[in-house]
Amino acid sequence: MKYNTFTLDNGLRIIHLPSTSPVLYCGYQINVGSRDEALGEEGLAHFCEHVTFKGTEHRRAWHIINRLESVGGDLNAFTNKEDTVYYAAILREHMARAVDLLTDIVFHSTYPQAEIDKEVEVICDEIESYNDTPSELIYDDFENAIFRGHRLGHNILGTAERVRSFTTADALRFTRKYYTPGNTIFFAYGDIDFRRLVKLLMRTFATGGHEGNDFTTQDSLRPDMREPLPVYQAGENITNRGTHQAHIMMGNRAYGVGDDRRMALYLLNNILGGPGMNARFNLSLRERNGLVYAVDSSMVSYGDTGIWGVYFGCDPHDVKRCRRLVRSELDRVMLTPLSEAQLSAAKKQIKGQIGVACDNRENFALDFGKSFLHYGWEKDITSLYEKIDAVTPQQVQAVAQDIFDEARMTVLGYN
Known part of the structure; x- marks a missing residue:
């Protein structure tokens, strides 16, 4: 499959795979997940994913929800152990709308405390729902047993007690560290003009760039990957x-x-x-x-x-x-x-x-x-x-x- 790549001067890599579908799938994939959380931060990566939708320097929560929904699009996100993803599914003619909104929430969210106070209860309900489903919970407990004492063993959601302690300051500190162009790619899969996509992102970030994919293996390394995993103990x-x-x-x-x-x-x-x-x-x-x-x-x-x-x-x-x-x-x-x-x-x-x-x-x-x-x-x-x-x-x-x-x-x- 032939794909297109471009790297902005700020380090953001842009990847496009053409298709014949009128639907465009695009978004930001960020090289941060729950294994990047420090001691006492368990659940923070997932928490940030939730509250990123709650307000930016330019939009309130309702405007974020309505921006793509009003034209039949879908805006979503999820957190894994090693990455966080914000993405949209939308008709290709609304590409500029999707690019603008995704960039705004990923790089310009303000995490208002009033919105956090409401969303925390939503996250806690998610945690309790998960705890009530043993056929799902056992996978997390099993991974904790396999990687006991290591960040890979941490539950992505964290605990209700921990999540209720997070504030605007915590979200800003975590995202300013990890939600950076150089730690991120923008992917697009659809029947679009790649040059137009590049120009949109160059204009958004007010920067230049060059063709190609400036990837090094260092991009995917984390501090704990350079440290030995704990000795495995069966039981x-x-x-x-x-x-x-x-x-x-x-x-x-x-x-x-x-x-x-x-x-x-x-x-x-x-x-x-x-x-x-x-x-x-x-x-x-x-x-x-x-x-x-x-x-x-x-x-x-x-x-x-x-x-x-x-x-x-x-x-x-x-x-x-x-x-x-x-x-x-x-x-x-x-x-x-x-x-x-x-x-x-x-x-x-x-x-x-x-x-x-x-x-x-x-x-x-x-x-x-x-x-x-x-x-x-x-x-x-x-x-x-x-x-x-x-x-x-x-x-x-x-x-x-x-x-x-x-x-x-x-x-x-x-x-």
Whole structure:
């Protein structure tokens, strides 16, 4: 895919991928997330994302809400462990409106305390809603167990007590440090004139620039990435939360985005617990034995490390049986390499899933922007397929033996 790049003199990188759709997806992806929070700041990155919509030097909260909604557009944002994203979906003829609004809220928000006082309660409701959903909460608690004592283990939302302590001064301090053009990209996916987009942003920032993507690996590094992760300690922790179902996660630390073993794990994860009904965990626990409604495995890769885990929910008296069945599937791939036919079928399935997922334009645009923000390149689907095709049965088995070693598994559960 051919894409366009331009770098402003203030360091902002602009990335555009043409499409034939009349809908434009565009926004700012900022290289800051919850892992950048200092001790005592847990939840601040997500808090700033919420209150960024509450007023700027030029607009009040209502004007921000109405600016794109009035022409049928959508304005949204989210916070991850390693990035924060503000983006819009809008008809291409309203590009200038979207660029102006996004730039205003990201770089000129004032975070009025009166608005913060109201929004804090919204965030606290979000936290409590999450706490009331054990099938979601367990993922955060599991990550905290895997990265105990490290900022990657922090819950993105923080606690209600902590969030209620944040003020205008906290938001200004955090965003002035991280919400800078040099720490940010502007991405656009749509049928637009790239030169016009560049001129809009040059005029907005009153600066010049040059063609190209001035990315260095230093752009994606954080102080804690240069420090060793805490020593991993496997263990088991089952707590009583008074839930009707038991919720269980089993897993281990895994690989960062630059690790060559990641693709083999990506493929293996899909074989075991991917979205297909023919995933091995689903066939074993649900289809053959009727023990669970939901079972799936997942992997997350960060810049310097990763995490792999399998989740299932079942009746409390079925936990031991479900765990034995999961363990049986893990042992199977550890002890017996996939046949060439099995591996070929798995590759065909995952490539089909990727192709279908790429048809979701919004998700594709966000993934496209993230690739440039952190790695300086765009994920070309052809090269991704080539990496998948290059995986061998021996590589898959080696990864299984590394990640699925029972002595290194962390188990977390709610009863």
